[in-house]
Amino acid sequence: MAITRVWLDESEDECISCGLCSEVAPEVFEVPDKMIVIEGVDFSQYEEEIKEAVESCPTSVIKFETD
Ligand code: SF4
Numbered sequence: 001m002a003i004t005r006v007w008l009d010e011s012e013d014e015c016i017s018c019g020l021c022s023e024v025a026p027e028v029f030e031v032p033d034k035m036i037v038i039e040g041v042d043f044s045q046y047e048e049e050i051k052e053a054v055e056s057c058p059t060s061v062i063k064f065e066t067d
Contacts, residue, residue: 003043003050005065008035013059020056025049035062 006028008015014034021029028046030036043050043064054062 001066003047003064004067006037006043006050007063008037009061009063013061015061016059018058020058021053021062024053024056029053029062 015031017031017034019031021035022031025046028038028041028043028050030038050062050064054060054064
């Protein structure tokens with residue numbers, strides 16, 4: 001069950017640019033304005049950090065998919 005995709009989903013709520021995700025997982029997330037997922041990241045190397053960021057996000061807009 002490796003993480004294969006991570007994305008910003010604002011269909012129900014919005015990223016408020018708090019920066020928490022990039023503090024928890026700076027290898028995966030950047031918040032220049034709204035959050036972006038850094039291109040080319042091997043998500044399987046940062047599974048714990050990604051899950052922690054998902055749980056920490058105050059507006060629950062970080063989504064991920066596993067294989
Ligand atoms: S933790 Fe959530 S709300 Fe905060 S910057 Fe990251 S995606 Fe946006």
